[in-house]
Every structure is written in structure tokens, then in C-alpha cells.
């Protein structure tokens with residue numbers, strides 16, 4: 001496992017983080033971070049569970065519960081606004 005992915009796992013075990021936060025903390029592009037996150041989502045490691053804290057529309061509060069993609073949704077299906085928080089991710093011990 002790369003040291004980058006190991007560092008990412010440690011950050012996600014501390015507290016939930018968005019892909020943007022991870023990119024800043026790890027000095028990587030958000031695209032690179034999302035690539036590693038998609039691997040962690042599929043294979044978080046024995047004893048770990050990958051959690052997604054859903055994106056939320058900042059305008060009406062709609063929560064994107066059913067969404068399992070890792071990127072930020074572009075538009076709210078209820079109010080059509082485009083100001084939407086990024087989903088956040090965490091690793092929890094099973």
C-alpha cells in the first residue's frame with residue numbers, strides 16, 4: 001500500500017473529511033484523492049468500514065442519501081440550486 005493511501009486512512013480514521021480537505025492536507029490534487037478514495041471505499045481494509053457522510057444542499061437542506069458517488073453533486077434535484085456541500089468520508093472500526 002502506498003504511503004499516501006496510508007496517510008489518507010489515518011486522516012479518515014481521525015474525523016470525517018471531504019476530498020477537498022484531504023487534497024489540502026496531503027498536497028495532492030482532488031482528482032488524485034478521489035482516485036484513492038474510490039479504492040478505499042471498495043477495500044477499506046480488514047476491520048474497517050468506509051463511511052460516506054452525504055452531500056447537503058446549502059439552499060434547501062436536501063440530503064443526498066442515496067448517492068454513493070464520491071464527487072460533489074452539481075445540482076439539487078429539489079430546488080435546482082448549485083451550492084451543495086461536498087460529501088465527507090470517514091473510516092470507522094467495525
Ligand SMILES: [Zn+2]
Pocket residue numbers: 057058059060061062076077078079080081
Ligand atoms: Zn436544494
